[in-house]
Amino acid sequence: MAKGVAENEAQGHALGLLIEYYKTGDLQTWDDYNVAWTGATAGNIDYINSFIEVYNDPLGYRGSYESIIQINDFDMSQKMKVLSDNAQWFEDNSPLMAEHKKENVVGVTYKVVNVAGEAGDASPSTPIGVNLPNANWIRASVGSKSVSLGNIVNASNNAGTTGRLKEFVHDEEELLLEEEYGQLADKLHTALHEVIGHASGKLNPGVGETKETLKNYASTLEEGRADLVGLYYLYNPKLQELGLVTDWEKIGKTAYDGYIRNGLMTQLIRLNLGDNVEEAHMRNRQWVSAWAFEKGKADNVIEKVTRDGKTYFNINDYAKLHDLFGELLKETQRIKSEGDYKAVEALVEGYGVKVDQDIHANVLERNKQFSSAPYTGYVNPILVPETNDAGEITKVNVEYPESFVDQMLTYSKHYSFLPEVN
Ligand SMILES: [Zn+2]
Known part of the structure; x- marks a missing residue:
């Protein structure tokens, strides 16, 4: 999918190799991908x-x-x-x-x-x-x-x-x-x-x-x-x-x-x-x-x-x-x-x-009054596309989760693919 919307040929080529690597796990493809990715500097x-x-x-x-x-x-x-x-x-x-x-x-x-x-x-x-x-x-x-x-x-x-x-x-x-x-x-x-x-x-x-x-x-x-x-x-x-x-x-x-x-x-x-x-x-x-x-x-x-x-x-x-x-x-x-x-x-x-x-x-x-945690967590923006009648994206709005806790609970609800007990 990302390959189809690449900004230029070099970027698309690298994405193609990455997809190939994910499918095969082949280390030669991984090297080829890294060479292509490093060379893809336009865009x-x-x-x-x-x-x-x-x-x-x-x-x-x-x-x-x-x-x-x-x-x-x-x-x-x-x-x-x-x-x-x-x-x-x-x-x-x-x-x-x-x-x-x-x-x-x-x-x-x-x-x-x-x-x-x-x-x-x-x-x-x-x-x-x-x-x-x-x-x-x-x-x-x-x-x-x-x-x-x-x-x-x-x-x-x-x-x-x-x-x-x-x-x-x-x-x-x-x-x-x-x-x-x-x-x-x-x-x-x-x-x-x-x-x-x-x-x-x-x-x-x-x-x-x-x-x-x-x-x-x-x-x-x-x-x-x-x-x-x-x-x-x-x-x-x-x-x-x-x-x-x-x-x-x-x-x-x-x-x-x-x-x-x-x-x-x-x-x-x-x-x-x-x-x-x-x-x-x-x-x-x-x-x-x-x-x-x-x-x-x-x-x-x-x-x-x-x-x-x-x-x-x-x-x-x-x-x-x-x-x-x-x-x-x-x-x-x-x-x-x-x-x-x-x-x-x-x-x-x-x-x-x-x-x-x-x-x-x-x-x-x-x-001392400003306690700071030893590790910092960041909230990711939520990118919400707006589409026209033809279904084409006309605009992408940047929204933010309510809070860090909110974000992490949403992630675990929607993207937790592994069973908790196996
Ligand atoms: Zn310097």
Whole structure:
């Protein structure tokens, strides 16, 4: 059925092989299918469907069934295209040393999709991104598909956070900005980080790849550098000139507030008191924030405020913070370009690993009131077709189940095909 309504021939061909595989269980057909699926990149709709991941089998052989139907995130794709088309402008106008800029920069291709429906092992607990196929020989010879599930990421970022947001913002303005511009600021930071950030800059002649020169600090340096490219351009009228935002200053302020709040406080929620920061992204968010806080101290750029026994960070001077981010961006690119291990070690160990114990205890205490479950379940949309007199679908309405419990009871009533006792 899906084969008959495929968007293009390549997609239809892959679906045909998948159907054949389901009928026969033949592993050669499975390989052929994966090659065809990987090559089918045109079109706006894509899917993951089969017995794929083996995480649930302790022996690592048996794949669990999963299904994801996804649609291109047209809004995000458009934003990333605008950035990619202007990649050279961003490179030319960045604060990097002239010898570290690329003469011909090409934006990185990054794909964001929205999930229309998930089933099997992908639901109700879902991945936030998918990178397939798993077979290394196909990845090496044909390639792979890597997508970020945009609406899932967005939902998980916003799950039950209003109370937490109110707890950690310094003032009413910060709260209102986040509520109005937070989502767009996040999207643009991701787009700038991926499309412009990872593409920017070049190594000095004769310097090896960062995994050789910067060793265990290579990924946190790279992630921090890409974040800094994003931060540098988020507070910039160019975004408005390109039609990506209607008020660049408010977007910039929102992004800076959120980054500092997370980097110096709220991400600590994920650690136990006494732990060091270990994960590469968490490290980079801390070293970027803590470095800017310290370097801006003399000018009171970011102020540490204590009110009723609670700690807050308030940004007093966004323009100066923008310049500090630019300065750190230039330095991180220098470290990368020269392969300066001593400098990256000092930066990461000095600002990104150790946690301020007083702030951490304070954050954990304030977070206690927001109990969050260790696992998250998602509700799937119910797609209801509208048809005309001829029975053709004219429109598809998106509805939602009353509640998560409601959804799960409906599933078990309609799709529970196995007997409870056998
Ligand atoms: Zn990255």
